[in-house]
Amino acid sequence: xxxxxVSGNGHxxxxxxxxxxxxxxxxxxRTEEDGSFDVLGExxxxxxxxxxxxxxxxxxxxxxxSAELETEMRFMILVKATKDSEAGxxxxxxxxxxxxxxxxxxxxAGVMLDGGGLHPTSKGARVIFSGKERTVTKGPxxxxxxxxxxxxxxxxxxxxxxxxxVKRCPNPMLETSDVEIRQFYEVEDFASSTAKT
Numbered sequence: 001x002x003x004x005x006v007s008g009n010g011h012x013x014x015x016x017x018x019x020x021x022x023x024x025x026x027x028x029x030r031t032e033e034d035g036s037f038d039v040l041g042e043x044x045x046x047x048x049x050x051x052x053x054x055x056x057x058x059x060x061x062x063x064x065x066s067a068e069l070e071t072e073m074r075f076m077i078l079v080k081a082t083k084d085s086e087a088g089x090x091x092x093x094x095x096x097x098x099x100x101x102x103x104x105x106x107x108x109a110g111v112m113l114d115g116g117g118l119h120p121t122s123k124g125a126r127v128i129f130s131g132k133e134r135t136v137t138k139g140p141x142x143x144x145x146x147x148x149x150x151x152x153x154x155x156x157x158x159x160x161x162x163x164x165x166v167k168r169c170p171n172p173m174l175e176t177s178d179v180e181i182r183q184f185y186e187v188e189d190f191a192s193s194t195a196k197t
Contacts, residue, residue, distance in 0.1 A: 073183055074113065075154045075162045080178040081147035086120045086140060091174070098170040106154070111165060115152035145178065159183065 091099070106112035118124075121139035128135040141147060150172065156162050162181050171177055 071157050072155055075156060076182045077152040077154060078148050078180040079150035079172045081144050081149040082173050082175055082177060083144060084174055085149040086144050088120050102169055111154045111156060113153040113155055117150040121147055
């Protein structure tokens with residue numbers, strides 16, 4: 001638990017947060033008019049003036065959340081295709097169960113934003129751009145090891161965290177497989193690029 005002192009109008013106040021596995025999370029809920037608050041089921045008395053205290057707590061939460069957003073990054077985790085996935089071979093019941101458990105761990109940790117599996121490229125198409133011309137090519141496509149059969153989108157603080165999570169993942173295929181980690185560009189990246197020009 002993190003207790004942050006805040007001063008205002010000659011009075012000292014405290015902001016209480018729970019430190020999560022990867023970031024600070026506000027964990028304070030107003031419960032009583034006597035100025036007490038409930039923190040994960042534990043009643044904390046901050047001593048009257050409930051409206052003012054709640055206002056200060058809200059400001060602190062916003063500042064902490066703003067700091068979080070500056071460090072959090074989004075990553076796309078690309079599961080590369082194999083001969084089996086391109087043939088439409090479905091995962092075994094055991095692999096489905098193991099992957100479901102892993103996904104629940106991602107969700108519980110607040111890491112997973114999205115994810116899904118893709119049909120073989122035989123059910124897909126490509127559109128090639130050349131000036132004003134558009135050429136459509138139907139699948140299947142060659143170079144299986146360069147194709148994608150599934151993905152996740154994760155929110156983490158570093159590439160190292162993403163690598164650690166991928167290493168905990170069950171082998172997503174029934175054979176040797178390849179998982180690639182790529183970081184998203186964020187709005188701030190484009191803003192800094194524009195400022196340099």
